[in-house]
Amino acid sequence: DTGVSQNPRHKITKRGQNVTFRCDPISEHNRLYWYRQTLGQGPEFLTYFQNEAQLEKSRLLSDRFSAERPKGSFSTLEIQRTEQGDSAMYLCASTSGVNTEAFFGQGTRLTVV
Amino acid sequence: GQQLNQSPQSMFIQEGEDVSMNCTSSSIFNTWLWYKQDPGEGPVLLIALYKAGELTSNGRLTAQFGITRKDSFLNISASIPSDVGIYFCAGQRRGGADGLTFGKGTHLIIQP
Numbered sequence: 001d002t003g004v005s006q007n008p009r010h011k012i013t014k015r016g017q018n019v020t021f022r023c024d025p026i027s028e029h030n031r032l033y034w035y036r037q038t039l040g041q042g043p044e045f046l047t048y049f050q051n052e053a054q055l056e057k058s059r060l061l062s063d064r065f066s067a068e069r070p071k072g073s074f075s076t077l078e079i080q081r082t083e084q085g086d087s088a089m090y091l092c093a094s095t096s097g098v099n100t101e102a103f104f105g106q107g108t109r110l111t112v113v
Numbered sequence: 114g115q116q117l118n119q120s121p122q123s124m125f126i127q128e129g130e131d132v133s134m135n136c137t138s139s140s141i142f143n144t145w146l147w148y149k150q151d152p153g154e155g156p157v158l159l160i161a162l163y164k165a166g167e168l169t170s171n172g173r174l175t176a177q178f179g180i181t182r183k184d185s186f187l188n189i190s191a192s193i194p195s196d197v198g199i200y201f202c203a204g205q206r207r208g209g210a211d212g213l214t215f216g217k218g219t220h221l222i223i224q225p
Contacts, residue, residue, distance in 0.1 A: 004155075033212045042116055042201050042215025043156065056210040091155050095209070101146065102205075102213060104155035 004105035006092050012111045020078045021108045025094030032075050035091040043091050082112045119202050119216025127224055134219040135186040142204030145178050145185040150199045197223050
């Protein structure tokens with residue numbers, strides 16, 4: 001399977017704990033995006049990488065959130081001191097260039113209890 | 114964050130009927146995309162549109178990029194049970210650094 005891969009698929013954590021998600025984009029894609037989706041809403045943009053450089057961050061990305069793409073391949077999204085409001089589906093997407101199709105992974109469903 | 118205005122919010126139709134949904138925005142987009150999402154899964158790309166006025170088909174699906182670049186519609190002909198799901202429109206501005214802006218989705222329910 002050469003699609004976008006996300007791990008884990010599901011994560012349940014206690015409030016205050018840190019969590020980390022991983023995204024492996026399509027191998028030849030240099031652009032990687034993270035989105036958050038809550039129930040009944042469309043995905044909302046969080047951050048964007050071109051190769052290893054993080055070039056854009058949404059106002060939704062609070063100080064407790066950090067994302068990395070150290071070698072321009074896979075990316076990680078870490079949430080520190082999780083809150084119940086962080087419960088959502090976290091989606092990763094990759095594209096090969098400007099204004100081209102964005103392909104999504106299956107997402108990581110985070111539940112903070 | 115900003116979301117596109119997508120309608121209808123939900124549709125209850127009979128199998129075999131045609132479906133039409135649309136998306137509008139107050140700002141211009143350079144690319145329009147339509148996705149389908151099943152419960153617990155990520156969105157799956159259906160159709161991508163790159164040029165104002167463009168009409169593109171993918172099997173029973175047809176989508177158009179509005180001439181003003183502020184709207185798009187998606188039609189599904191002769192609906193079948195596997196068309197059930199949530200359909201999202203998404204727009205991308207020039208450069209794409211701020212990602213895709215999504216609508217809230219159209220929930221399609223098909224009665225056999």
